[in-house]
Amino acid sequence: MAPPDNDVLWARDVHYAHHGSPALLGVSLGVRQGEILAVTGPRGSGKSTLLGCLSGQLVPGRGEVWFNSMPVHTLTPTSRERLRRDRFGWVGDTPQLVAELTAWENAALPLLLAGCGHRKARRTALEWLERLDIGDCARKRPTALLQAQRQRIAIARALVHQPDVLFADEPTAPLHRADRAQVLRTLTTAGRSHSITVVIATHDTQVSTLADRTVALVDGRESGATNPAACSLSA
Numbered sequence: 001m002a003p004p005d006n007d008v009l010w011a012r013d014v015h016y017a018h019h020g021s022p023a024l025l026g027v028s029l030g031v032r033q034g035e036i037l038a039v040t041g042p043r044g045s046g047k048s049t050l051l052g053c054l055s056g057q058l059v060p061g062r063g064e065v066w067f068n069s070m071p072v073h074t075l076t077p078t079s080r081e082r083l084r085r086d087r088f089g090w091v092g093d094t095p096q097l098v099a100e101l102t103a104w105e106n107a108a109l110p111l112l113l114a115g116c117g118h119r120k121a122r123r124t125a126l127e128w129l130e131r132l133d134i135g136d137c138a139r140k141r142p143t144a145l146l147q148a149q150r151q152r153i154a155i156a157r158a159l160v161h162q163p164d165v166l167f168a169d170e171p172t173a174p175l176h177r178a179d180r181a182q183v184l185r186t187l188t189t190a191g192r193s194h195s196i197t198v199v200i201a202t203h204d205t206q207v208s209t210l211a212d213r214t215v216a217l218v219d220g221r222e223s224g225a226t227n228p229a230a231c232s233l234s235a
């Protein structure tokens with residue numbers, strides 16, 4: 001079955017088991033172009049597994065995942081890897097940066113690996129670091145930076161190639177409360193200003209006020225979706 005035209009991501013009846021132990025039991029959802037979707041739920045409810053299936057890191061045992069007109073669930077591992085590299089961005093719960101590289105070099109990595117010229121990659125990475133308010137850290141190495149600054153560099157790296165979809169799995173988990181709010185705002189603002197679809201898995205209750213929509217999971221199933229007023233950050 002082909003997905004609706006206005007959904008950039010679409011999942012139908014997705015099941016996934018980790019080594020025989022069920023994590024998703026028939027999740028269906030659609031994500032519109034430019035939408036910011038929060039996926040919430042208690043520990044072990046399947047949030048990370050759902051992001052893994054939507055982003056092509058995991059292949060559902062049953063069900064379908066589509067990215068635009070592309071059936072992610074039937075792609076070869078190489079095609080899924082290419083899709084993740086070219087069209088998706090990923091931010092995890094701990095910023096995995098290369099210690100030997102400076103902040104801008106870390107942020108520029110996806111462009112450099114894709115063959116972009118050094119000068120253009122540097123300029124684009126610096127622009128993202130500025131947008132994320134860490135331009136003054138550009139020449140520092142990760143060990144000289146705070147965790148919140150490192151996480152912003154990881155966000156810059158995930159956005160530098162302007163992905164269609166940014167997946168963020170517990171992006172604020174290691175941060176203090178004030179930093180959490182800032183990182184969430186940074187992520188959602190960057191998504192909105194560049195029409196990037198953002199899917200955030202989180203326990204953080206603040207995210208629901210920044211997202212357009214929240215999908216809650218319980219025991220691998222959708223417990224109900226809410227459609228609150230999209231809370232514009234500029235409002």
Ligand SMILES: Nc1ncnc2c1ncn2[C@@H]1O[C@H](COP(=O)(O)OP(=O)(O)OP(=O)(O)O)[C@@H](O)[C@H]1O
Nearest residue numbers: 018021022023041042043044045046047048049050
């Ligand atoms: N690699 C794995 N091997 C075995 N079981 C796993 C694995 N990853 C997750 N699980 C199990 O699958 C279920 C869903 O886990 P998942 O990490 O997707 O939930 P989550 O909502 O993201 O949890 P958390 O909030 O703790 O990150 C849980 O029961 C978990 O123990």
